[in-house]
Amino acid sequence: MKIEAISTNDNQEVQNVIIAKIRDLINYKNLEPGDKLPSERMLAEKFGVTRSNVRDAIHKLEFYGLLKSIPQSGTFLENIGVIALNGMIEDILNLDKPDFKSLVETRILLELKTVRLASLRRTEKDLKRIKDALDAYERKVLSGEDAVQEDLLFHLAIAKASGNRTMNALMLSITPEIITNFNKYHVCDENQAFIGIKEHKDVYDSIKNQQPTLAKEKMKVHFKALYQYCYNVEK
Amino acid sequence: MKIEAISTNDNQEVQNVIIAKIRDLINYKNLEPGDKLPSERMLAEKFGVTRSNVRDAIHKLEFYGLLKSIPQSGTFLENIGVIALNGMIEDILNLDKPDFKSLVETRILLELKTVRLASLRRTEKDLKRIKDALDAYERKVLSGEDAVQEDLLFHLAIAKASGNRTMNALMLSITPEIITNFNKYHVCDENQAFIGIKEHKDVYDSIKNQQPTLAKEKMKVHFKALYQYCYNVEK
DNA sequence: GCCATATATGTGGTATTACCATTTAACCAA
DNA sequence: TTGGTTAAATGGTAATACCACATATATGGC
Numbered sequence: 001m002k003i004e005a006i007s008t009n010d011n012q013e014v015q016n017v018i019i020a021k022i023r024d025l026i027n028y029k030n031l032e033p034g035d036k037l038p039s040e041r042m043l044a045e046k047f048g049v050t051r052s053n054v055r056d057a058i059h060k061l062e063f064y065g066l067l068k069s070i071p072q073s074g075t076f077l078e079n080i081g082v083i084a085l086n087g088m089i090e091d092i093l094n095l096d097k098p099d100f101k102s103l104v105e106t107r108i109l110l111e112l113k114t115v116r117l118a119s120l121r122r123t124e125k126d127l128k129r130i131k132d133a134l135d136a137y138e139r140k141v142l143s144g145e146d147a148v149q150e151d152l153l154f155h156l157a158i159a160k161a162s163g164n165r166t167m168n169a170l171m172l173s174i175t176p177e178i179i180t181n182f183n184k185y186h187v188c189d190e191n192q193a194f195i196g197i198k199e200h201k202d203v204y205d206s207i208k209n210q211q212p213t214l215a216k217e218k219m220k221v222h223f224k225a226l227y228q229y230c231y232n233v234e235k
Numbered sequence: 236m237k238i239e240a241i242s243t244n245d246n247q248e249v250q251n252v253i254i255a256k257i258r259d260l261i262n263y264k265n266l267e268p269g270d271k272l273p274s275e276r277m278l279a280e281k282f283g284v285t286r287s288n289v290r291d292a293i294h295k296l297e298f299y300g301l302l303k304s305i306p307q308s309g310t311f312l313e314n315i316g317v318i319a320l321n322g323m324i325e326d327i328l329n330l331d332k333p334d335f336k337s338l339v340e341t342r343i344l345l346e347l348k349t350v351r352l353a354s355l356r357r358t359e360k361d362l363k364r365i366k367d368a369l370d371a372y373e374r375k376v377l378s379g380e381d382a383v384q385e386d387l388l389f390h391l392a393i394a395k396a397s398g399n400r401t402m403n404a405l406m407l408s409i410t411p412e413i414i415t416n417f418n419k420y421h422v423c424d425e426n427q428a429f430i431g432i433k434e435h436k437d438v439y440d441s442i443k444n445q446q447p448t449l450a451k452e453k454m455k456v457h458f459k460a461l462y463q464y465c466y467n468v469e470k
Numbered sequence: 471g472c473c474a475t476a477t478a479t480g481t482g483g484t485a486t487t488a489c490c491a492t493t494t495a496a497c498c499a500a
Numbered sequence: 501t502t503g504g505t506t507a508a509a510t511g512g513t514a515a516t517a518c519c520a521c522a523t524a525t526a527t528g529g530c
Contacts, residue, residue: 011483011484039509039510039511040510040511041509041510041511050484050485050486051485051486052484052485052486053485055511055512063411064407064410064411065384065410065411065414069510069511069512070493070510070511071491071492071493071510071511071512072491072492072493072494072509072510072511072512073492073493073494073509073510073511074493074509074510074511075510075511079384080384080388081371083367084368084371084384084385084388087364087388087392087395088388088391088407091391091395091403091404091407092407094400095404095407097400098400098401098404099400099401102398102399102400102401102402103401105399105401105402106399106401106402106405109344109345109348109402110344113344129322132318133319136316136319149300149314149315150319153315153319153322153323156323156326157322160322160326163337164337164340164341165329165332165333165334165337166333166334166337166338166340166341166409167337167340167341167344168326169326169330169333170341170405172299172323172326172327172330173408174401175299175300176298176299176300179300246512246513274480274481274482275481275482276480276481276482285513285514285515286514286515287513287514287515288514290482290483293482304481304482304483305481305482305522306481306482306483306520306521306522307480307481307482307483307520307521307522307523308480308481308482308521308522308523309480309481309482309522310481310482471530472529472530473528473529473530474527474528474529474530475526475527475528475529476525476526476527476528477524477525477526477527478523478524478525478526479522479523479524479525480521480522480523480524481520481521481522481523482519482520482521482522483518483519483520484517484518484519485516485517485518485519486515486516486517486518487514487515487516487517488513488514488515488516489512489513489514489515490511490512490513490514491510491511491512491513492509492510492511492512493508493509493510493511494507494508494509494510495506495507495508495509496505496506496507496508497504497505497506497507498503498504498505498506499502499503499504499505500501500502500503500504
């Protein structure tokens with residue numbers, strides 16, 4: 001258990017170390033847009049890591065548009081100034097450690113939008129999916145079990161009904177982190193789980209009746225506890 | 236984002252095929268939460284792919300909380316009902332193909348929030364970073380060069396100044412896609428690039444003077460063309 | 471027959487190695 | 501200089517081997 005956590009953490013760290021070394025290399029050698037980086041094999045030897053590690057790091061930088069790998073040719077710097085490049089790498093190195101409050105703040109923002117869009121665009125199929133998630137949540141809560149997963153699945157169903165694939169994808173990507181932290185910090189107590197049933201139903205009804213403004217309001221009510229966690233004085 | 240490692244389209248497709256096969260396996264064998272999947276080696280042989288491919292697919296499903304790999308033991312289904320599981324896998328399979336309009340819609344939503352937060356929370360360092368990006372953009376436009384990158388870097392600087400790491404990360408993750416599609420569809424013409432200079436300056440001034448409402452309004456003005464693209468109406 | 475211990479096997483995690491297709495550089499002859 | 505041939509280098513991919521540990525199996529003493 002502990003070993004696993006440490007090892008995964010180490011791996012993330014290894015990749016970040018390599019990214020930092022690539023950054024230093026770029027700065028030290030004064031590489032400019034279009035210039036070619038040393039080959040993956042050379043970097044692996046120079047950094048004392050495997051070529052796979054180097055490739056993973058390069059892929060990450062490539063995804064964010066900083067590098068461009070051309071098969072049978074090499075890896076090149078994209079057309080970005082050195083200042084912006086360093087700034088983006090700094091951001092990328094900080095990607096792994098988002099704070100929970102910013103996560104909640106973002107979730108609220110996204111969901112107030114998705115619930116509005118869902119009210120406007122939901123199909124009958126969407127409606128059924130939301131209803132199923134709602135029922136599953138209610139069952140779990142009433143039987144006294146933990147229902148964090150079912151809670152989030154209800155919200156994911158709404159995101160899907162929004163008809164906006166990107167928001168759906170973003171919700172999907174932040175949900176695991178939310179679940180983890182909810183379990184860790186116990187943001188919601190049992191009482192709120194019970195109240196949640198009614199609040200979920202209100203949101204569902206608003207979506208069903210295609211009342212976007214009301215749906216948003218009901219979602220705000222549902223997020224009351226999160227608002228407090230996010231902006232409130234204590235903690 | 237955990238947001239993940241992205242590879243070529245071809246490989247993405249292979250990964251999705253494997254994920255679909257795993258889904259079919261779960262359904263066909265009626266696996267329930269807690270049940271163990273066949274080992275990676277067996278799956279690789281059964282599917283006729285390499286173990287690395289299987290591992291990548293499993294990692295993706297693990298990230299979204301559907302599976303749980305335990306070292307030296309096996310890979311198990313997490314505590315999710317089969318209906319929800321199928322729904323989430325469907326979403327995951329659709330992750331790679333977000334439509335551009337939904338991307339723009341999401342960007343607008345995120346940025347109207349980040350620009351407001353940036354007005355409230357920006358530090359002097361943030362301000363300088365935004366100003367640098369603004370100047371770089373102006374230089375590029377005035378010299379007649381393409382300035383899509385510099386445009387986005389200005390907006391990324393604002394996201395950073397918002398002090399919300401999650402939104403910053405989300406903006407980072409959707410920016411490459413935006414750049415690609417802007418170049419492909421030529422959403423902005425040269426004229427708008429010139430107008431953009433003034434609009435950027437307005438946004439910057441509002442952030443500098445810590446006027447969140449005005450900053451948001453100026454950003455809306457800046458997004459006028461995007462609104463049109465997204466909704467085909469004046470707004 | 472039973473239980474404790476030893477051994478073997480299986481597992482996910484990681485690194486090493488090899489091979490491929492293609493590009494790029496080097497070389498050489500005319 | 502030119503043109504063509506050959507060899508090396510490179511990113512991409514797969515196959516293989518090894519590790520540490522968990523679990524199943526076998527062993528052996530009682």
